[in-house]
Amino acid sequence: MKFSINRDQFVQSVQHVSKAISPRTTIPVLTGIKIEASFDGVTLTGSDSDISIESFIPLEDEEIQNVELEQPGSIVLPARFFAEIVKKLPEDTIELSVSEQFVTTLKSGSSVFNLNGLDPNEYPRLPEIEEDNVFKLKTDLLKNIIRQTVFAVSTVETRPILTGVHWAIEEGTLACTATDSHRLAMRNAKAETNTNDLSFSNVVIPGKSLNELSKILDDNEEWVDIIVTENQILFKAKNLLFFSRLLDGNYPATNNMIPTNSKTNVKLETKKFMQAIERALLLSRDGKNNVVNLKTLSNTHLEITSVTPEVGKVTEDVATLDFNGEELRISFNGKNIIDALRVIDSTEVTIDFTGAMSPFVIKPTEHENMLHLFSPVRTY
Amino acid sequence: MKFSINRDQFVQSVQHVSKAISPRTTIPVLTGIKIEASFDGVTLTGSDSDISIESFIPLEDEEIQNVELEQPGSIVLPARFFAEIVKKLPEDTIELSVSEQFVTTLKSGSSVFNLNGLDPNEYPRLPEIEEDNVFKLKTDLLKNIIRQTVFAVSTVETRPILTGVHWAIEEGTLACTATDSHRLAMRNAKAETNTNDLSFSNVVIPGKSLNELSKILDDNEEWVDIIVTENQILFKAKNLLFFSRLLDGNYPATNNMIPTNSKTNVKLETKKFMQAIERALLLSRDGKNNVVNLKTLSNTHLEITSVTPEVGKVTEDVATLDFNGEELRISFNGKNIIDALRVIDSTEVTIDFTGAMSPFVIKPTEHENMLHLFSPVRTY
Structure with missing residues (x-):
């Protein structure tokens, strides 16, 4: 693998996927960021197996060249060091190349880093999600919904289901509820759906996932596609995929409490x-x-x-x-x-x-x- | 004691003297701020017995009325709570009055706090310092001297004398030296003296004292008078006295190391x-x-x-x-x-x-x- 990339773009993507990475993981390869260069662009992935984030940098975007690809390939690099390094490299462009034994060289101006990488084949695959039932929210509305509910989730693990926010959709209205059993926050919003009969309930998203998602999304009016499966939720924004595990268990019925x-x-x-x-x-x-x-x-x-x-x-x-x-x-x-x-x-x-x-x-x-x-x- | 005082002035003085107060003190009265109202103005004092800070608010300053005094007196109030309270009171003016048993009432708009105070007679007196040998530095120069030396002091207590900055004056030149025995910083500056023959050496000021002093002083060109005694140093700025204990012991000779x-x-x-x-x-x-x-x-x-x-x-x-x-x-x-x-x-x-x-x-x-x-x- 060998490519040159715009530093600022690269820094932003690295910061985004780093949000999913936990230094306390027991799976060594998940302490790293997976970097994959193809003829479309460069894809970065970070995961703690609960949350997975994929950020894509196209070779070209709005006629600006982000990446010059010499040879496709992939590598896993230690996240903590890598994020600091790309931020501090001296020039606007970074050249990244992988040689034998996963040793990776980063060059920028008068600065050269040689990093010991890990085998990208050991990196787990992201879940494949069928996009039958999709609804969408504008980014700023999604961020508001998160801000206005997630503070009320429980922070103690005695009832794990209460550490998440409950989402339900009926007749095009999304109802989001969070409670720690002493206080409850409920927020409704209109959601755009691709089918008229999309409806679900008992979808409980970990509060931590929603907080990390909110940090990554910019305040703007672009659409975020949201896909719910039995045990995963996927948020799709421009050049960004955010997967979160859902919480197991039954959320308490809250409507009759009010x-x-x-x-x-x-x-x-x-x-x-x-x-x-x-x-x-x-x-x-x-x-x-x-x-x-x-x-x-x-x-x-x-x-x-x-x-x-x-x-x-x-x-x-x-x-x-x-x-x-x-x-x-x-x-x-x-x-x-x-x-x-x-x-x-x-x-x-x-x-x-x-x-x-x-x-x-x-x-x-x-x-x-x-x-x-x-x-x-x-x-x- | 009873007076009304401008909130912003009061907040600033409280913040200044709070810098000297340590929550870990073993002397209960030193967890408090001493407040003394006289016909000149209001004096606040904070101390951890190593550092003592006195801030004075005159009744009137540049034709602005800061304080309206009804009855002179004094009280000691719990520093941690008091600093938070004055900052959050709703109106521009705070009325403070002390009734029996040192119970103190703070009023501002629709807000009333009753605080249990302590006996001001238990508060230790500040050292009395004779002002025979005075030199002075402009505030911004003093802050620079501190910034350019104090980072190099030792942070380990194995050689306590190295946790301070050594000051010496000879022929109107102040020489400031800090070292942790692996690196050394030396800064010289011209000082104004009131006598031609002012000279001293082996004055070692704790790094912590200098850091706190620097935080309190604004960047300006006003003079700070500095008085050194056998075991104390006093910095006198406008409406502010800053006392620090000096470190005991002999500072290593550093000149021949260079x-x-x-x-x-x-x-x-x-x-x-x-x-x-x-x-x-x-x-x-x-x-x-x-x-x-x-x-x-x-x-x-x-x-x-x-x-x-x-x-x-x-x-x-x-x-x-x-x-x-x-x-x-x-x-x-x-x-x-x-x-x-x-x-x-x-x-x-x-x-x-x-x-x-x-x-x-x-x-x-x-x-x-x-x-x-x-x-x-x-x-x-």
């Missing part, structure tokens, strides 16, 4: 409410449960308080924009509320309480594609 | 030389000794190489701007060279080698106030 009535309804400015809770959390010591108390003071004000006996007490006064229903005292995990308010993308929110010991719902006022549910905390 | 002859002299572009060494270090595994080999190739080129058998080899070619003397092969710690080249502030440097097993000197070509000395590494 209260439909409301005993106390308040409307608040998102930012003022969030800042008041942030200040209320300032006296919580590390590792504490972030408990914040809320009390309706009148039709026009809420009082938010937090006490840490050895340190002191915070009292915050928040004006309500609207108030209906009963007086209320309730305690909750303030950090969970802040997580939701950060992604809600609405200057005002409504909260529907159903009593001091029942879950409550926060919704944006400016759009209807999102809902956040919270369990209260018992403080006595 | 070779005066040269067998091989090369002149190089600083940036190209630095980038070549950075790339040569890319294959060093964590915790390795960062060994880089240098070989003169001809009168016009150097070859820099580094080998890590299990990973590969780097070969870099660096053009020399000038070359005099003998051919040479030498090995050294590349990271130490990079540290020095980063602070040398000259687009070209000269290196004087005195043989493969002897220390060598790197100097800037554009000024004469600095010198870096390095021991070679034996590679056989």
